[in-house]
Amino acid sequence: xxxxxxxxxxxxxxxxxxxxxxxxxxCGPSIYSAPHVGNYRTFIWEDVLQRYLEYLGHDVKRVINxxxxxxxAIEEALGRGMPVGELTxxxxxxxxxxxxxxxxxxxxxxxxxxTSVDQAAHLIGLLLKKGVAYRHNGDIFFDPLKFEGxxxxxxxxxxxxxxxxxxxxxxxxxxxxxxxxxxxxxHACGDDDDVCWETEIGRGRPSWxxxxxxxxxxxxGYSLDIFCGGIDNIYRHHDYNIAVMESVSGVELARYWIxxxxxxxxxxxxSKSLGNIVYPGDMVERGFSWEQIRFYxxxxxxxxxxxxxxxxxxxxxxxxxxxxxxxxELVSGTGGRQTLREQSVESxxxxxxxxxxxxxxxxxxxxxxxxxxSETIRRLQNLHKAGALGEGDIRMIEKGLRKVDSVLQxxx
Numbered sequence: 321x322x323x324x325x326x327x328x329x330x331x332x333x334x335x336x337x338x339x340x341x342x343x344x345x346x347c348g349p350s351i352y353s354a355p356h357v358g359n360y361r362t363f364i365w366e367d368v369l370q371r372y373l374e375y376l377g378h379d380v381k382r383v384i385n386x387x388x389x390x391x392x393a394i395e396e397a398l399g400r401g402m403p404v405g406e407l408t409x410x411x412x413x414x415x416x417x418x419x420x421x422x423x424x425x426x427x428x429x430x431x432x433x434x435t436s437v438d439q440a441a442h443l444i445g446l447l448l449k450k451g452v453a454y455r456h457n458g459d460i461f462f463d464p465l466k467f468e469g470x471x472x473x474x475x476x477x478x479x480x481x482x483x484x485x486x487x488x489x490x491x492x493x494x495x496x497x498x499x500x501x502x503x504x505x506x507h508a509c510g511d512d513d514d515v516c517w518e519t520e521i522g523r524g525r526p527s528w529x530x531x532x533x534x535x536x537x538x539x540x541g542y543s544l545d546i547f548c549g550g551i552d553n554i555y556r557h558h559d560y561n562i563a564v565m566e567s568v569s570g571v572e573l574a575r576y577w578i579x580x581x582x583x584x585x586x587x588x589x590x591s592k593s594l595g596n597i598v599y600p601g602d603m604v605e606r607g608f609s610w611e612q613i614r615f616y617x618x619x620x621x622x623x624x625x626x627x628x629x630x631x632x633x634x635x636x637x638x639x640x641x642x643x644x645x646x647x648x649e650l651v652s653g654t655g656g657r658q659t660l661r662e663q664s665v666e667s668x669x670x671x672x673x674x675x676x677x678x679x680x681x682x683x684x685x686x687x688x689x690x691x692x693x694s695e696t697i698r699r700l701q702n703l704h705k706a707g708a709l710g711e712g713d714i715r716m717i718e719k720g721l722r723k724v725d726s727v728l729q730x731x732x
Contacts, residue, residue, distance in 0.1 A: 322376060322681045325623060327554065327577040328473055332683055338575055341379035343540045344370060345574075347532070347549035348384040348430070351411035352393035356597045357617070357628065358583035358590035360422060362550045364614055365580050365622035365684065367424045369548070371727040372680050382427055383539045386412055389433040390528045391491040394515055404515055405434075418600055421610040423729035431539055433531040440526035440534035441519035443568055444505050448521070452567045458508030460521070461487055462529070467563045473577060474498075474554050491528035494593055496555045503560055505530045529557075533564045542569035551579045552589075580622035587627065598628060606630060611644075611730045612637035618686045618728075639694075640730060646697050647731050651718035653704060654711065665708060671696050672720035686728070693724065 322335040346366040349355040355363075363384070373380050387393075388408035397404040412432075419426055433440075444460055447453035452466040464470040464481075471478060476498065486501030493499060504527045509516035515525055526534065536544070542565055549558065558577065565573045582589045585596040603613050616633040620626045675692035679685045700717060703709055709717075725731040 323683055324576055324578055325683050327579050337378065337545050339545055341381040342373055343544040344380055344382045344546040345536055345540060345544055346382060346384045347553060348386050349415055350387040350390060350392065351408045351415065352396045353592055354411050354414050354599060356590060356599050360600060361583050361617040361626060362580050363419065363424050364422060364617050366548045368686060368727060369684060372684065375727050381540065384426060384430060385532065385535045386430055386432045387528065387531060389515060389525055422614050431535040433526065436534040436538055437517045437526055438519060439538045440530045441521045443533055443537065443564065444530060445521050446568050450567060453505055456487065459489065459504055460506035461502040462505050462563065463502050464563060467567050470563050471559050473559050473562060496552060498556060503529050529560045530564060532561050543571050544574040546576045546578060547574035548578045551581050554579060581625045584625055584627045608633065608637055612640055615640040615730045621685050621687055643694055643697065644731055646701050647721055650697065650701055650704060651714065651721060653714060665703060665713060668696055668700055669713060669716050669720060672724060676724050
């Protein structure tokens with residue numbers, strides 16, 4: 321039975337879906353620049369989660385979004401002297417192409433912040449009517465003190481909330497810290513602003529804090545099974561999502577909150593603001609295959625930090641190549657005479673499935689799953705060389721390995 325660590329409860333919980341198909345939202349990239357290796361680590365373990373749920377027999381409706389209208393995108397486009405749509409469009413194309421090479425299964429439809437502006441305005445209109453949002457100098461802010469339980473995902477100590485009203489107008493703020501005050505939902509626009517829309521609440525553009533709720537409510541409704549993202553989203557962003565969505569709907573936004581740790585470079589988070597970025601293309605130029613990059617980014621369980629080391633990545637790449645070669649030799653071979661057949665053959669073939677599921681059911685422990693799989697393949701290959709596997713055995717091995725690889729996506 322699958323157990324997942326739920327950030328909301330701070331414990332591992334048995335996965336029990338509330339809907340069919342399972343509704344799963346995974347925070348996508350902010351495409352003011354191209355996604356880096358750290359971003360892709362998150363997208364890859366989220367891909368594994370979706371694939372494993374499907375392996376277990378669940379139908380999954382997953383939404384991943386593109387953030388293409390925010391302060392950073394506008395500033396970056398202005399600095400480059402190009403339209404925002406041209407900047408974000410190129411980065412979106414790159415993301416979709418690289419995701420395919422990394423074998424990340426993307427939904428057919430990927431919503432963007434710019435395609436959900438009317439829904440964002442509609443939600444803000446509801447929040448204004450409920451009195452939890454208000455206008456100030458044309459902008460619209462959310463008052464967290466009007467939402468009971470604000471900060472419950474982070475477990476924010478609300479006794480430290482300032483007595484003097486403060487407003488935070490930027491879409492995002494650097495670092496892992498809390499902005500103790502009201503957060504922006506809507507940026508008013510002047511006549512000369514290019515990135516603006518005419519909506520039911522006036523002329524302007526949605527802030528980052530309302531964009532996910534708009535896309536989620538349009539695509540999945542107001543109640544999800546799983547909400548995923550990077551660990552930094554526990555600071556502000558996901559609690560903002562909860563406050564907005566639950567203020568509108570009155571129902572729990574998500575049952576399970578799953579967060580993954582960062583890729584570090586020299587002990588520091590990989591981030592565009594720190595300038596220590598490594599892109600998948602950089603690793604490809606160093607001789608890594610896309611399968612090796614996926615394998616490396618799954619080499620630590622998703623709740624553990626991964627300190628980027630290209631020498632270690634190269635060693636793991638060699639290990640993956642050897643594992644792939646053994647697996648391919650096994651499934652492409654023919655059966656022997658079985659003169660040495662033992663009962664252990666049957667149990668070894670069964671262990672492909674059993675050991676894989678045992679590891680994956682333990683909070684998606686991919687490294688443990690790979691370790692068990694590697695040992696099983698090695699022992700089966702030795703038996704195969706000794707003539708102890710029949711034709712039927714080989715076909716069963718192939719079926720088991722391909723089933724497992726429907727989740728892992730790096731064996732074949």
